[in-house]
Amino acid sequence: MALQTNSTExxxxxxxxxxxxxxxxxxxxxxxxxALQHFNHALQIQQKYFLPNNPSLATTYNHIACTxxxxxxxxxxxxxxxxxxxxxxxxxxxxxPSIATSYSNICTAYVGLSRWSDALEYGFKTxxxxxxxxxxxxxTQAPLIHYIGHIYHQQHEYEKGLRYYNEALNLSxxxxxxxxxxxxxxxxxxxxxxxxxxxxxxxxxxxxxTLNIELKTLPDxxxxxxxxxxxxxTVYFHLKQFDNAFIAANEGLDQLLKTLxxxxxxxxxxxxxxxxxxxxxxxxxxxx
Numbered sequence: 435m436a437l438q439t440n441s442t443e444x445x446x447x448x449x450x451x452x453x454x455x456x457x458x459x460x461x462x463x464x465x466x467x468x469a470l471q472h473f474n475h476a477l478q479i480q481q482k483y484f485l486p487n488n489p490s491l492a493t494t495y496n497h498i499a500c501t502x503x504x505x506x507x508x509x510x511x512x513x514x515x516x517x518x519x520x521x522x523x524x525x526x527x528x529x530x531p532s533i534a535t536s537y538s539n540i541c542t543a544y545v546g547l548s549r550w551s552d553a554l555e556y557g558f559k560t561x562x563x564x565x566x567x568x569x570x571x572x573x574t575q576a577p578l579i580h581y582i583g584h585i586y587h588q589q590h591e592y593e594k595g596l597r598y599y600n601e602a603l604n605l606s607x608x609x610x611x612x613x614x615x616x617x618x619x620x621x622x623x624x625x626x627x628x629x630x631x632x633x634x635x636x637x638x639x640x641x642x643x644t645l646n647i648e649l650k651t652l653p654d655x656x657x658x659x660x661x662x663x664x665x666x667x668t669v670y671f672h673l674k675q676f677d678n679a680f681i682a683a684n685e686g687l688d689q690l691l692k693t694l695x696x697x698x699x700x701x702x703x704x705x706x707x708x709x710x711x712x713x714x715x716x717x718x719x720x721x722x
Contacts, residue, residue: 446483450476450490457497466505473497492521492532499539508546515539534563538578550589557582576605580620592627599624618647622662629669638669660689664704667711676715683708 457472477494484490499514519536526532537560544553561578568574583598603620610617625640645662652659663686670679687704694701 446479447490450479450494453479454494454497457501461497461501461504466501469501470498473501487521487525489521489525489532492518492525492536495521496536496539499543503539503543503546506546508543512540512543512547515543529563529566531564531567534560534567537563541581545585545588548588550585553585554582557585573609576602579605580623584623587623587627590630592630596624596627596631599627612643613647613650615647615651618644618651621647625665629665632672634669634672638666638673641666641669655689655692657690657693660686660704663689664707667707671711671714674718676711676718680708680711680715683711
């Protein structure tokens with residue numbers, strides 16, 4: 435540990451580390467104010483006795499940033515993430531994975547602030563840095579590419595989102611089976627993007643893949659399954675396949691009733707949706 439030569443404390447490293455450990459415990463318990471006090475105390479010691487480019491300061495800056503981030507205080511988190519990155523760039527090797535992590539942290543903070551262009555900038559930097567750090571590790575690359583798709587999706591740029599979702603999926607499928615549980619979010623978001631683009635056949639295919647994994651991996655009473663059934667029903671509705679829409683919506687209702695009472699608002703809403711499907715079927719039959 436590099437220390438400045440004018441140290442007057444017996445062991446500033448031990449003192450700083452003690453404060454950091456206490457801060458981590460407070461953070462894990464949701465005691466954010468207390469965590470910040472301990473992290474800032476450690477930072478004061480480190481700034482007094484450690485050289486400015488010491489990687490330990492980067493770690494402490496990251497702890498402080500994380501504490502703000504967990505409180506959705508993204509604006510406050512950003513300067514600390516950036517200070518950590520600056521130290522890492524000046525003190526670590528060019529291909530060190532911590533640099534990729536810091537780019538990713540900054541990216542997610544910008545997402546929290548809905549600053550999409552900044553988020554994309556650091557998202558792409560994360561990918562490029564991870565290529566240096568992890569080389570051809572598909573396990574690392576696919577989630578990062580997926581996240582770029584998610585950023586575009588959040589901006590309602592669904593075509594661009596799909597491009598990156600599918601790139602991430604194809605990368606994942608080179609080493610994972612198509613029904614692997616880790617792919618469920620990717621399938622769901624691809625389905626959602628196709629749905630928004632009114633490409634209902636493609637949406638249906640990926641919602642079905644989502645459902646198949648959920649039925650295998652989630653508890654029998656998981657409400658997420660009800661949501662997927664309803665999404666499938668909605669796609670069938672748009673395709674005017676009302677019988678299939680009713681069947682899927684009814685499956686969604688049965689799923690909700692595993693955990694909710696009959697008078698719960700979500701159950702009532704689902705029953706109203708079933709009635710709407712019936713009425714639409716009647717009206718469609720009259721026009722034929």
